[in-house]
Amino acid sequence: MTDRHLVDPPSPFVDEWIRKLSGEIPLPGRALDVAMGRGRHALLLAAAGFRTFAVDNKYDAVAEAVERGRQQQLTLRAWCADLTMSPLPTERFDLIVVTRYLQRDLMPALTNAIVPGGFLLYETFT
Numbered sequence: 001m002t003d004r005h006l007v008d009p010p011s012p013f014v015d016e017w018i019r020k021l022s023g024e025i026p027l028p029g030r031a032l033d034v035a036m037g038r039g040r041h042a043l044l045l046a047a048a049g050f051r052t053f054a055v056d057n058k059y060d061a062v063a064e065a066v067e068r069g070r071q072q073q074l075t076l077r078a079w080c081a082d083l084t085m086s087p088l089p090t091e092r093f094d095l096i097v098v099t100r101y102l103q104r105d106l107m108p109a110l111t112n113a114i115v116p117g118g119f120l121l122y123e124t125f126t
Contacts, residue, residue: 010040011099017121021095022048025119029094032113034083035101039065039076045097046074053093054078088113099123 018041031050033042038061042054046069056062059080069076088109095118096110102124110120 008037008040010044011123013123014041014097014099014121015044018044018048018095018097021119021121022050025050025094030092030115031095031097032088032093034096034098034106034110036065036078037061037100039068039078041097041099042076042078043069043072043074045095046076047072050095052076055081055083057082083109091115094118095121097121100125 027049028051031045031052033039033045033052033054036042036054036056037058039054042052042065046052052075054062054065054076055078056065057080062078062080066076066078083106084103090112092115093113094115096114098110098121100123114120
């Protein structure tokens with residue numbers, strides 16, 4: 001498992017918006033971290049009171065994030081999948097967070113996975 005100091009810190013942009021949106025979305029709303037990596041944003045979501053789901057295609061990253069959550073007494077409902085092969089459920093999440101991952105053809109699946117009135121928080125390379 002990666003040492004704690006080697007894990008990227010959360011994005012300040014994402015951190016700020018998670019705090020803002022936790023006041024807009026009745027908690028415990030469902031949040032999804034797509035391409036979660038080692039869970040830096042999934043753990044923020046869980047700490048903010050969201051019922052947190054997370055997905056990545058790297059098993060070791062998913063396992064590490066779940067273990068880090070357990071150590072912090074946070075629950076992550078995480079799974080390993082390639083979203084081009086395993087579709088997201090429809091109208092399931094109040095908030096979806098995506099960072100450092102750009103796959104334009106995934107956008108329809110992301111927007112369909114958000115409940116009416118939900119939010120997509122997307123930060124990618126510019």
